[in-house]
Amino acid sequence: MELRFPEYDLGLLAPMLILVITGLVVLLADTFGRRRASGDRSFLAYLSLLGLLLTFYANSRLSGVVAAPFHGLLAIDAVAVFFNYVFLASSMLVVLMSISYGARHSMNVGEYYGLILFSTLGMMLMAAGGDLMTIFLGVEILSLNLYVLAGFLRGQARSNEAAMKYFLLGAFATGFLLYGISFLYGATGTTNLKAMGGFLKAAPAGNVSALLYVGMGLLIVGFGFKVTAVPFHMYTPDVYEGAPTSITAFLSAGPKAAGFAALVRVFSFALEGLHADWWGAFWLIAALTMTLGNILAIVQANIKRMLAYSSIAHAGYVLVALVASGGVGGAQRLGVSSVLFYTLAYTFFNLGAFAVVVAMGRGDRDQVGLADYAGLGYRRPWLALVMALFMVSLAGIPPTAGFVGKFVVFKSALNAGFVWLTIIAVLNSVVAVFYYLRVIVIMYMREPAAEMQAEAAGASFSGSLVIALILAVLGTLDLGLFPSRYLDLALRSVQALLG
Amino acid sequence: MxxxxxxxxxxxxxxxxxxxxxxxxxxxxxxxxxxxxxxxxxxxxxxxxxxxxxxxxxxxxxxxxxxxxxxxxxxxxxxxxxxxxxxxxxxxxxxxxxxxxxxxxxxxxxxxxTLGIAPGGADAAAAGAASGSTEAFGALLYTTYLFPFEVASVLLLAAMIGAILLARLDKEEVGGVSRQDMS
Incomplete structure (x- = not known):
């Protein structure tokens, strides 16, 4: 029997290959560097950053490429490249904010950075999945790494709880995902997304197997878990609270964007022909996700939990754009590009907010109560200022990235004719303003407790954390003040796919 | 039958x-x-x-x-x-x-x-012709599905690292109580 290996071009795989190699190098460097007496292993973080920067460069070389190597199992195209930027930005910011946090919690080890790099690979596979099998592998690589990272503080019961909850529910969600994929395979005879789209186009109108609908429902559950959509969000607050803060930041940005990348690939592109059948489910989930996330965020006294619920609410806004990514002409293009832009913008201001939470920690104590922020405006004016900026952006007030993100999402929803959903979303953003601005009020208008005033004297930043904060501020302002460049890029990315 | x-x-x-x-x-x-x-x-x-x-x-x-x-x-x-x-x-x-x-x-x-099963794509046909024999399966795994096969190695590596990381005992933990527990 003669075997013909698939033709492939390693250049297309360069970003993924660089990530894996960097991950392995970091792991080995830790093992062989252990003999050194110094004990400071922050060089592992810088090594990871170097790898991420190289990946960034390799990814930028892929702009304009449209290829489906390995028999269409991968889809390297503009949308994948755009999402890769989002993932890389989130991973870089997380690595930067991990250096001081990791030193305080003695978790600056090779495994920590190696797992972050491997999970970035998982995200890339989800965004570049031309086949449900590739997407599934990406989900699994991502999830396995995240379970371990959530439980990285092994000595803390909360971290153990986070990892356990995340693992059990995540494994359950994986079952749904796989079950859904097998139904789709049964209904269309293929796991390849392009072939699936072609099959639906060729199928006579309204005459597709009922299996397809079961499969779509199960996929919505599986991916809904990944993007913390209500009612699959139950794990979010506990996991986000218990995980190390740097990992909480990571969870809320990259992996969620990856979940949306997979949703876009499967629903907005492959199953676009069935938009009339699936938008209803997403409509309901989007409305529930926004409303529940915002309302529950109001009552939180722990900033990590508050940001967890806030991230649920923001997932709802992205789902609004997903609902709008099909149906009438041009809606697909606008809807998907809004998803792209929103995930990019959200990465910057959300990670920025988490970087401030990391900066608040002292010793092996994280100050995560909202009360800890009282009087921050006088104790650490710069930190309070950037936190205020991120809160304003999360609330969606101009001139920040958050405002532009919400604007394009609402515009795409209106364009596709989803007026009521847009109204719900707008009402929700009004509710959200309350709890974001409350953080600002606490920082500037409330007297800190006496012992905290004494602490202020010794406040210091680590260099890498400052860089992370500056990058997040720049991203938030750049996308807020000059959004046209990024909006154009997002639109062109989608256009390249639709041809 | x-x-x-x-x-x-x-x-x-x-x-x-x-x-x-x-x-x-x-x-x-x-x-x-x-x-x-x-x-x-x-x-x-x-x-x-x-x-x-x-x-x-x-x-x-x-x-x-x-x-x-x-x-x-x-x-x-x-x-x-x-x-x-x-x-x-x-x-x-x-x-x-x-x-x-x-x-x-x-x-x-x-x-x-209404549970219509689709006739199946080229892969399914190829697999079906060889009636799922190990040989046909292996051929598909190393040609068409080479990429997922290789990528699965990263998955296994990550799982191994995670298992070792979460299960191993640090020197300070051998006594049964970790440093963080006490603080």
């Missing part, structure tokens, strides 16, 4: 029956053994479909490796205490209602005959 039909229902009934025992039985050891039986019944179904490789993997990996691991875990933690937990037996009515609704929906579609 008739005989294979008979065997199909036999194995299917065994699989469903064993699965019910897994869920309903209160003795966790009996559950585990019923699970083995179910894996064998499923493997027989695969065999009847001409998928010898998957049938073998089903027995080797699931009934063999994974179940042995399950049994080890059950024997390492004392069974008496596990039996006391019984947390899985108390379901909220809502869960039952949703499960029954889902089952009714699926049954309805099966009975109505």
């Amino acid at each position: 008739d005989l294979s039909f008979l065997f199909f229902y036999l194995f299917a009934a065994v699989a469903v029956g064993a699965a019910l025992v897994v869920v309903l039985n209160r003795n966790i050891l009996h559950c585990a053994m019923a699970l083995v039986l179910m894996f064998f019944a499923i493997a027989a179904l695969f065999l009847m479909l001409g998928a010898e490789f998957i049938a073998a993997v089903q027995v080797l990996v699931y009934a063999g490796a994974i179940m042995v691991l399950f049994l080890f875990v059950i024997l390492l933690i004392q069974i008496d205490r596990v039996q006391m937990l019984r947390f899985a037996h108390r379901q909220s009515p809502l869960v039952v209602i949703i499960a029954v609704l889902l089952l009714a929906e699926l049954l309805y579609m099966i009975i109505r005959g």
